[in-house]
Amino acid sequence: MTIDSEPMKEDLTPEELEDYSLSGEAGGESQAGSDDPFFVSKKAAAVYKHKLLKTYFPKFAGKAGSTExxxxxxxxDTHAGRGSYDDGTAGSPLLVAQDVAGMQRLRRIDCFFVEARKSNFEHLDDVLTRNMPEGARWHTRQGRASDHLQEALTFAGDSPLFMFIDPYGLGPTFDEVVMVLNRPRNGYGSKTEVLLNFIAMAFSRAGGYLRRAEKSAQQLTTLERLDKVLGGPWxxxxxxxxxxxxxxxQEIALGYAQRIQAKTNCSVSLIPVRDRAHNHPIYWLVHFTRHPDGVWWIREAAAYASEAWRRHCSPPPQGNDDGLFAVEDPFPAEEAARQAGWIDAIERHARRLLQEQGTIELPRDAQAVFGPETFGQAWAKHLRGALARLHKEGILEPKPLADGLDKYKGRRVQHS
Ligand SMILES: C[S@@+](CC[C@H](N)C(=O)[O-])C[C@H]1O[C@@H](n2cnc3c(N)ncnc32)[C@H](O)[C@@H]1O
Structure with missing residues (x-):
């Protein structure tokens, strides 16, 4: 795995180097076992965000592109990385190249990738050249994300735009994110979405400088950068x-999301990705959209990603080589029990909601029916299972179907 372990740093500016040290990049995999509560290797941590992107982006492309x-x-992709890991595992650029190819007959997905580091950039360019389908329109730029933001927006023009901001460290400034989300567009709806990776370790290390009596010039610069990234010294x-x-x-991630929301009028979903050892979020994926469908589908994608993440954190036990003493994998049974519990919880919330307001309307009531235990964990299958129980009991009409569940409108049936 080379994104973590590659030793070359010469092509980084001091600012980028600081980003690497903030995120633990300098230590990379060798920090395994570190007592830093936020440390999880980068490749492991990427499982969640890549599953989410793989699930969500085709939904966005399908919906936002349909009326163009x-x-x-x-x-x-403002921080595109190498395109893929050296073992072939896809990074975000390769995942999206696969979508470009898979949806080519239905959508024209034009892409713009920025990567600062020369060696990563060369690998990225090579991966895309080999994997983008014939006729696809895509550009790569080597440099800092900020220096190519305007060009990326011009490239997007009036088309729907999905921007993935995935730095190792602190990322773009608050004003840059607001500018992207508020970009003017001729056309129906804003159709501008941002998925931003807010890295806990980067913010915790940089914030830690605050407590130091003596701060180096570099640390003072980082603190000022944090003000710019978070929209002020609050x-x-x-x-x-x-x-x-x-x-x-956690409070800072929430405050950041709320401040961007106030400046853009976007809906925000804050998705924590927790490590197994301490249950601390190691990063938040922060999603901004102005469309209710975006809120619905990012929650679905987060739920799928959570399942992939749980599986990743609980790999099957290794049996011995001769296969005589196969060790049973406890995960499937644990997962089945967990998911059955979600259906019970959703049923309770839905029953109460139906009693209180007489209707269940989606996506309006999604948060209430999923409830805090299952929101972002359970997905449509569990929701439908719970609603189907109420329908079978004769207190909810109509029958919830898999197709169009996100627009379901149910009402209480009064029995005399
Ligand atoms: C987390 S990795 C990207 C991973 C990639 N998005 C993926 O999911 O496969 C962050 C990348 O941003 C690059 N980078 C760091 N500072 C940057 C900057 N200012 N502008 C653009 N890229 C930068 C790093 O070299 C690194 O490859």
Whole structure:
């Protein structure tokens, strides 16, 4: 795996180097066993975000592109990385190249990739050249994301835009994210979405500089950068007021999302990705959209990604080589029990909601019916299972179907 372990750093600016050290990149895999509560190897951590992107992006492409006369939409990856890992596992650019190929007859997905580091850039370019289908329109740029943002927006033009912002460290400034989300567009609806990776370790390390009596010039610069990334110094008081780091970072992630929301009028979904050892979020995927379908499908995608992540965190036990003493994998049974519990919980929430308001309308009531235990964990299959029980009992009409569940409108049946 080379994104983590590659030793070449010469092609990085001091700012990028600082990003690497903030994210633990300098130590890479060798930090396994570190007591830093946020450390999980980068390749492992990527399982969740890649599953989410793989599930969500085709939904966005299908929906946002459907009403465009030219069926065109644009994907921008501001921190594209190498395209794939050296063992062939896809990074975000290869995942999207596969979507470009798979949807080519239905949608024109034009792509723009930016990567700062020369060696990564060369690998990226090679991966895309080999995997983008004939006729696809895509550009790669080597450099800093900020320096290519305007060009990326011009490239998007009036087409729907999905931007993936996936730095190792602090990422773009607050004003840059707001500018992207508020880009003017001629056409129906805003059709601009951002998925941003908010890395807990980067923010916790940088925030840690606040507590130091003596700060180096580099640390002062990083603190000022944090102000720019988070939209002002408001986060400093949050950090200093908190006794431990994880809740402070959580509050800062939430405050950041709310501040972007206030400037853009977007709906925001804040998706924590937790490590198994401490149950702390190691990063948040923050999704901004102005469309209710976006909120619905990002939650579905997060639920699928959670399942992939649980499986990844609980790999099957290794049997011995001769296969005589096969060790049973407990995961499938545990997962089945977990998912059965979700259906029970959703049924309880739906029953109460039906009693209180007489209707269940989706996507409006999604948060209430899933409830805090299952929101972002359970997906449509579980929701439908729970609603089907109420229908079978004769208190909910009509029957919930798999097709169109996201627009389901149910009402209470009164029995005399
Ligand atoms: C987390 S990795 C990207 C992974 C990729 N999005 C994926 O999912 O496979 C972050 C990448 O951003 C690059 N990078 C760091 N600073 C950057 C900047 N200012 N502009 C663009 N890329 C940058 C790094 O070299 C690294 O390859």
């Amino acid at each position: 006369a030219d069926k065109r939409l644009v994907y921008v 986060w400093r008081a949050v950090y200093l007021a908190s006794e431990s780091t994880a809740p402070a970072i």
